[in-house]
Amino acid sequence: MSDEYKIPQHVAIILDGNGRWAKKRHMPRNFGHKAGADNLEQVIEDAWDLGIKYLTVYAFSTENWKRSVEEVTGLMTILRDFLKKSIDKANKNNMRVRILGKRDRLDADIIAAIDDLEEATKNNTGIQFNVALNYGGRDEITRAVKKIADEVSKGEISLDDITEECVSQHLDTADIPDPDLLIRTSGELRTSNFLPWQLSYSEFYFCDTLWPDFDKEALKKAIDYYNGRERRFGGV
Numbered sequence: 001m002s003d004e005y006k007i008p009q010h011v012a013i014i015l016d017g018n019g020r021w022a023k024k025r026h027m028p029r030n031f032g033h034k035a036g037a038d039n040l041e042q043v044i045e046d047a048w049d050l051g052i053k054y055l056t057v058y059a060f061s062t063e064n065w066k067r068s069v070e071e072v073t074g075l076m077t078i079l080r081d082f083l084k085k086s087i088d089k090a091n092k093n094n095m096r097v098r099i100l101g102k103r104d105r106l107d108a109d110i111i112a113a114i115d116d117l118e119e120a121t122k123n124n125t126g127i128q129f130n131v132a133l134n135y136g137g138r139d140e141i142t143r144a145v146k147k148i149a150d151e152v153s154k155g156e157i158s159l160d161d162i163t164e165e166c167v168s169q170h171l172d173t174a175d176i177p178d179p180d181l182l183i184r185t186s187g188e189l190r191t192s193n194f195l196p197w198q199l200s201y202s203e204f205y206f207c208d209t210l211w212p213d214f215d216k217e218a219l220k221k222a223i224d225y226y227n228g229r230e231r232r233f234g235g236v
Helices: 018-024 029-050 062-066 069-092 108-121 137-153 164-169 216-227
Strands: 010-014 054-061 096-100 128-135 181-184 203-206
Touching (some): 029 054, 029 069, 029 216, 054 062, 069 096, 096 108, 137 164, 203 216
Parallel strands (some): 010 181, 181 203
């Protein structure tokens, strides 16, 4: 790589296509979700190898509860398994893990596992892996507005204190830099309520690859695309 080749500091990914990947193989949707979860573990390692410092993935949205009971139950089983083995794996790889989204609809054992994982990895200094779980961007902003309004009503901050930085620090992603690059797999061309505040100046990369087939070469192609973009942030 040349000296001018830039690795994005923060990459966000919408993990899409698990169901279609399974359907092509005449298997149930949860077979695809399990394959997607297994692939994610490899992509995290690939991202760190390439020099990415923050990786944020859209794992389960606030709208995904509308899916069938069978699919949601399967997804929660996969999540439990992922959380169970993540502490040892994260610490072995010096990875910090944070979970974005609200936790009120999650079962108590899942919430406890999330708390344990975040606490156990909070001092790790390698890649920071953020999982958007029961997450919706509009919901995140609404929760941030409520927190700020509460602080104003208590006299802890004034109206003049409400700046863009103030709002950012009340979001789930407080202290995490905004994504430089958003990747969405499977050919869909929308952001689906994912990080609407944070993606304001991100570069968007869409590919037809279904998530379980997304590998290191696919990630490199996305970074190549990113390097072809001129990021002006509203300037000339």
